[in-house]
Amino acid sequence: MFLIFGDKGSGAFSAEAALAEAGAPYDFRTISLEKNEQRSPEFLAINPSGKMPAVRLPEGQILTESLAILLTVADHFPNARLLPPQASPERGSAYRWLAFMAAEIYPMVEISDYPERFAPKGDQSDALRQKARERIRDRLSIVERQVAGPWFLAGGFSILDIYAAMFSRWRGSIGKDWLAAGHIPNLLALAKSVSQRERIGPVWERHFAN
Numbered sequence: 256m257f258l259i260f261g262d263k264g265s266g267a268f269s270a271e272a273a274l275a276e277a278g279a280p281y282d283f284r285t286i287s288l289e290k291n292e293q294r295s296p297e298f299l300a301i302n303p304s305g306k307m308p309a310v311r312l313p314e315g316q317i318l319t320e321s322l323a324i325l326l327t328v329a330d331h332f333p334n335a336r337l338l339p340p341q342a343s344p345e346r347g348s349a350y351r352w353l354a355f356m357a358a359e360i361y362p363m364v365e366i367s368d369y370p371e372r373f374a375p376k377g378d379q380s381d382a383l384r385q386k387a388r389e390r391i392r393d394r395l396s397i398v399e400r401q402v403a404g405p406w407f408l409a410g411g412f413s414i415l416d417i418y419a420a421m422f423s424r425w426r427g428s429i430g431k432d433w434l435a436a437g438h439i440p441n442l443l444a445l446a447k448s449v450s451q452r453e454r455i456g457p458v459w460e461r462h463f464a465n
């Protein structure tokens with residue numbers, strides 16, 4: 256049994272969606288962001304950086320970092336074909352864009368959501384949040400142009416779709432008005448398709464229905 260540590264609507268969605276898609280047995284332990292439980296001694300013992308998701312593998316190993324978790328789930332369940340064939344050109348593209356989202360988008364989410372960690376509260380943290388939002392929008396626009404349609408990769412569904420759908424859904428970090436203005440139609444269509452997948456649908460509903 257896999258055990259996911261995380262909260263609804265957080266990066267834990269990506270871990271749960273990948274496990275659900277693979278048909279893996281898992282449990283979900285809620286770590287409340289609202290109550291700041293990611294900073295509790297118990298959770299810091301699991302992930303010293305105080306970030307979710309974390310996953311305990313059936314053999315007991317703890318994994319953190321959403322990208323590491325997604326790749327590990329893909330490795331554990333090769334028959335689920337969560338990645339293109341090994342050493343294929345598409346596999347390289349998959350790594351490229353997974354790394355891009357993990358490295359170029361995810362860190363900006365922390366700045367957008369918690370700007371006062373990086374600048375004095377008030378005008379400076381407000382300005383910083385605005386800059387982080389602009390960077391997320393710019394990076395999402397780059398990802399938007401990579402979407403083959405209907406899925407991210409021409410070869411079909413993969414963990415890229417789960418990851419890209421999640422980032423496109425974080426309205427608070429991106430800004431609702433920008434999302435509604437039609438800048439990323441491919442990504443929003445992809446997210447809709449992800450939300451309608453048989454095994455991911457209920458997971459999406461639990462994390463993002465609001």
Ligand SMILES: N[C@@H](CCC(=O)N[C@@H](CS)C(=O)NCC(=O)O)C(=O)O
Pocket residue numbers: 264265266267288293305306307308319320321322357361365369
């Ligand atoms: N590099 C980490 C980033 C994870 C991350 O930022 N998670 C957010 C939730 S979506 C979090 O735990 N935020 C709580 C905090 O920063 O205090 C990963 O890819 O897993």
